[in-house]
Amino acid sequence: MITAVEEAVVEADGVRDLVVSGDGAWLTRGYSSLHGIATLCSTTAKPKVIDTNWCSKTCTKCQGAESLRRVNFDLFKTFQENHECQLNFTGTSGAMEKEMIREMFCRSLSKYKIKYISYIGDGDAKVHSFLTSNSPYLGVRYYSAECFDRLSSMRKRFNLKITNRRKKRTIATVTSTTSAANDSFSESDDEMLFMLNDKDSIDITQDLIGLDLPDDDTNTDYEPGGDD
Incomplete structure (x- = not known):
C-alpha cells in the first residue's frame, strides 16, 4: 500500500x-x-x-x-x-x-x-x-x-445548448447572402464548448x-x- x-x-x-x-x-x-x-x-x-x-x-x-x-x-x-x-x-x-x-x-x-x-x-x-x-x-x-452525476448532466445540457446554437447559426449562414452573416459565426463558440475531458x-x-x-x-x- x-x-x-x-x-x-x-x-x-x-x-x-x-x-x-x-x-x-x-x-x-x-x-x-x-x-x-x-x-x-x-x-x-x-x-x-x-x-x-x-x-x-x-x-x-x-x-x-x-x-x-x-x-x-x-x-x-x-x-x-x-x-x-x-x-x-x-x-x-x-x-x-x-x-x-x-x-x-x-x-x-x-x-x-x-x-x-x-x-x-x-x-x-x-x-x-x-x-x-x-x-x-x-x-x-x-x-x-451523486455530485459527479450532477456535473455530468450539467455538461451534457451545456453541450446540447451550444450545439443547437451552432446549428441555427450554420443555417443562417447558408441562407444569408451577406458577408456579415458569414462572419457572425465566430469560432469563439468552439472555445466555450464544455467537453468532458481527462481532467x-x-x-x-x-x-x-x-x-x-x-x-x-x-x-x-x-x-x-x-x-x-
Missing part, C-alpha cells in the same frame, strides 16, 4: 495532499451486522487501495473461550489478558463506515506522511457531516458520487466546489442493507 501511496504522490507532482475515494461494506444485509470493512483508494489514472479498516461488535475468540470460564478460570483469565480481542466497536452498524473512514484519515500522517484533502464517497453513509465536524485536519472536502482528480474537485450537498444528506446515519 505504501507503493500505491507514493505512486499517487508522484502523479500529483510530488504534492502529499491527496484526493481519495472510499466505501464501506458489511458482512450481512440489514441493520444488525456485527462486522464491517472500509477501504480508501487513490484517485489516480490507475486507482489502487491505499488503506483498509475493519470493525467488529463481537469477538469469536472470546466466545470460543467462554467454555473455559467454568472449567479452568485461571486459564480463561490468562487467555483474556493475552489474546488480541477482535471486539473494537460499539454502536449501530450504520455508524461503522464513518468511524472507519475517519480513523484512516487520522492515521494518514503517521502511517504515510500525507493528508487526504478531499474524500469522494458513494453518498450512502453519512460520512460527510462526520468528517467535516470531526476533521483530523483543516480543509477536508467531501464529495458524493485529473484535483481539477474535478475544483469543478465540484460549487455543488454543495443538500443539508438533508448530512443528518442521519445510514444503516447497511441497500448496498453491500
